[in-house]
Amino acid sequence: MVSKRKAPKQESSEPEADHDAGAAQHPRKKERLDLNAPHPNAQQTEDFGIVLREFYPPEMSNERCQAYNDGTIERPIQTLEKACHETTDQVRDLSAGQAVVHWFKSDLRLNDNRALHMAYEIAKENHVPLICLYILSPEDLTAHIASPARVDLTLRTLQLLQRDLAELDIPLYMETQEKRKDIPGRIVELLQQWGANHLCANIEYEVDELRRDAKLVRLCAEKNIDFAPSHDTCVIPPGALSTQQGKQYAVYTPWYRSWLAFLKGNPDYLELSEKPGRNPGDARQKLSELFDCQLPATPENKKLTEQEKKRYEELYPAGEHEALRRLEKFLEKKAREYNDKRSIVAGEHTSVLSPYFASGALSARTAVVTAKRSNKNHLDRFDDGYITWISEVAWRDFYKHVLAHWPFICMNKCFKPESTNIEWEYDPDQFQAWCEGKTGFPIVDAAMRQLRHCAWMHNRTRMVVSSFLSKDLLIDWRRGEQYFMENLIDGDFASNHGGWGFGSSTGVDPQPYFRIFNPLRQSERFDPDGEYIRKWVPELRDVQGKAIHEPYERGAGPIAEKNGYPRPMVDHSACRERALAKYKKALQK
Numbered sequence: 013m014v015s016k017r018k019a020p021k022q023e024s025s026e027p028e029a030d031h032d033a034g035a036a037q038h039p040r041k042k043e044r045l046d047l048n049a050p051h052p053n054a055q056q057t058e059d060f061g062i063v064l065r066e067f068y069p070p071e072m073s074n075e076r077c078q079a080y081n082d083g084t085i086e087r088p089i090q091t092l093e094k095a096c097h098e099t100t101d102q103v104r105d106l107s108a109g110q111a112v113v114h115w116f117k118s119d120l121r122l123n124d125n126r127a128l129h130m131a132y133e134i135a136k137e138n139h140v141p142l143i144c145l146y147i148l149s150p151e152d153l154t155a156h157i158a159s160p161a162r163v164d165l166t167l168r169t170l171q172l173l174q175r176d177l178a179e180l181d182i183p184l185y186m187e188t189q190e191k192r193k194d195i196p197g198r199i200v201e202l203l204q205q206w207g208a209n210h211l212c213a214n215i216e217y218e219v220d221e222l223r224r225d226a227k228l229v230r231l232c233a234e235k236n237i238d239f240a241p242s243h244d245t246c247v248i249p250p251g252a253l254s255t256q257q258g259k260q261y262a263v264y265t266p267w268y269r270s271w272l273a274f275l276k277g278n279p280d281y282l283e284l285s286e287k288p289g290r291n292p293g294d295a296r297q298k299l300s301e302l303f304d305c306q307l308p309a310t311p312e313n314k315k316l317t318e319q320e321k322k323r324y325e326e327l328y329p330a331g332e333h334e335a336l337r338r339l340e341k342f343l344e345k346k347a348r349e350y351n352d353k354r355s356i357v358a359g360e361h362t363s364v365l366s367p368y369f370a371s372g373a374l375s376a377r378t379a380v381v382t383a384k385r386s387n388k389n390h391l392d393r394f395d396d397g398y399i400t401w402i403s404e405v406a407w408r409d410f411y412k413h414v415l416a417h418w419p420f421i422c423m424n425k426c427f428k429p430e431s432t433n434i435e436w437e438y439d440p441d442q443f444q445a446w447c448e449g450k451t452g453f454p455i456v457d458a459a460m461r462q463l464r465h466c467a468w469m470h471n472r473t474r475m476v477v478s479s480f481l482s483k484d485l486l487i488d489w490r491r492g493e494q495y496f497m498e499n500l501i502d503g504d505f506a507s508n509h510g511g512w513g514f515g516s517s518t519g520v521d522p523q524p525y526f527r528i529f530n531p532l533r534q535s536e537r538f539d540p541d542g543e544y545i546r547k548w549v550p551e552l553r554d555v556q557g558k559a560i561h562e563p564y565e566r567g568a569g570p571i572a573e574k575n576g577y578p579r580p581m582v583d584h585s586a587c588r589e590r591a592l593a594k595y596k597k598a599l600q601k
């Protein structure tokens with residue numbers, strides 16, 4: 013639950029002026045002109061489709077990012093904490109009411125779900141039924157560029173969740189709210205309709221979501237409804253770990269050491285919440301109409317073709333049963349070798365659990381606890397494979413901590429705002445070639461085609477293609493970040509931004525800008541036999557041996573040409589020099 017004692021001291025400073033529906037129309041205060049002036053390149057980012065002006069204001073200035081760092085502007089997580097703190101005493105003489113409600117967001121599971129567990133406990137204690145709620149907002153999905161594959165997985169997961177809940181006589185009520193700004197009001201309306209005085213939900217750390225929940229906390233308090241959002245998605249909640257100077261870590265390794273130490277001292281953070289039990293006997297009768305609820309329709313702009321739908325159903329069967337099955341299988345069969353093989357891109361040496369973390373079918377706690385158990389109960393020693401895997405799951409926590417502390421990264425800025433001064437190229441043809449996997453760099457093309465086919469890509473190649481776009485092509489990395497969200501089934505804002513920040517050297521703990529991935533070396537190292545390339549680039553299937561890594565240079569040009577495989581679109585060495593010069597110029601200003 014959000015601590016009611018941690019409210020920030022500073023005053024709110026137009027929290028909505030950055031990144032919220034309709035914020036673009038907000039009147040600007042005169043004395044804040046500096047902070048509110050858009051970034052000088054704002055028009056370019058808008059023209060290149062990076063800033064979605066239908067939903068958000070122009071790209072903010074670097075000074076405004078600095079104001080977040082200085083604490084002059086309230087962070088959205090503080091806005092939520094403040095709302096909780098200031099409404100603590102407002103909710104009085106609370107009776108149990110006729111039901112308790114759990115609002116599902118991206119936590120679509122029964123097992124180890126903190127808020128769901130709390131809702132069930134309150135309901136049980138008061139002998140009233142638990143009602144579960146899900147609201148789909150097409151506007152939210154558009155604004156957050158959720159991929160059709162991810163929306164499809166969410167809907168398939170909801171269907172199974174509804175079935176599992178019904179077995180416990182718990183209804184899952186689902187509806188569509190076109191406009192996301194209507195969600196808090198609609199939830200309160202439903203709570204009143206159902207006579208519920210308690211609402212439980214887990215926190216999502218993205219900016220719009222934190223501000224929405226802060227509004228809901230206040231709205232609930234006005235109606236004498238208790239709503240205390242819970243921390244659930246991270247093993248350790250954002251804000252709980254800080255450096256000796258009391259600051260947020262921006263480097264992973266010391267953060268991870270502190271993460272491990274915290275868990276050693278606070279083992280309760282690894283306690284799994286039980287899934288809810290059965291609703292009281294008369295719940296089915298009393299709430300009969302809620303049990304017949306239809307799955308929300310897929311929004312028009314998120315529909316898959318029949319072929320894609322079938323493919324994703326086969327690749328990623330939905331729901332928590334599948335997630336737990338995959339987890340067990342991975343830990344039993346592959347985790348031991350994870351350390352040695354995780355970067356090999358051919359075959360499947362990683363867990364491919366990211367779609368399940370993203371939809372909330374699997375909790376990070378469950379993953380860590382189960383891996384720890386497989387590792388004979390150690391978090392930090394015994395078998396390298398398990399330890400490395402746990403440390404990868406921890407990256408997910410790390411990036412969410414970063415997001416909560418530096419919320420402007422959710423607003424098309426990067427951790428190092430000065431990097432937005434780099435003179436990026438905005439070349440639509442080159443960008444298109446990258447998207448289609450027609451760059452002439454086999455490893456890049458294989459990866460981009462894997463993404464198109466599977467809505468997923470191996471971590472190593474995510475690094476390769478993000479580096480290629482931002483450094484070889486010098487295309488604004490935010491367009492690539494967006495393209496990933498538009499296409500990944502595991503699209504997760506914090507991890508995606510973190511990964512792009514790493515590849516483009518603009519984020520926390522990035523690779524230094526002068527370390528530029530050489531696609532050829534990456535290909536030779538992580539796909540030594542070219543198996544991955546042959547799988548995803550059929551034009552090169554007949555190319556023998558090492559020529560697969562650069563067919564035109566190694567004597568396989570005729571085959572490549574005959575099959576229509578393009579020549580390399582750029583010269584890597586020249587691009588490298590150009591990137592070094594441009595990065596240096598921008599970062600030394």
Ligand SMILES: Cc1cc2nc3c(=O)[nH]c(=O)nc-3n(C[C@H](O)[C@H](O)[C@H](O)COP(=O)(O)OP(=O)(O)OC[C@H]3O[C@@H](n4cnc5c(N)ncnc54)[C@H](O)[C@@H]3O)c2cc1C
Pocket residue numbers: 354362363364365366367369370401404405406407408411469470471472474475478496500502503504505507508509510511512514515
């Ligand atoms: C440019 C770029 C974009 C990315 N975008 C996303 C994204 O949108 N969603 C997403 O979940 N991951 C993203 N990642 C991180 C990582 O690539 C995927 O989590 C991983 O490939 C998923 O495969 P897996 O489940 O088999 O991972 P495993 O290797 O089995 O790891 C287990 C879990 O640990 C977490 N994890 C592993 N590596 C990372 C990492 N580098 N950062 C954060 N979490 C990690 C994931 O939850 C993953 O499922 C991105 C990485 C890069 C470089």
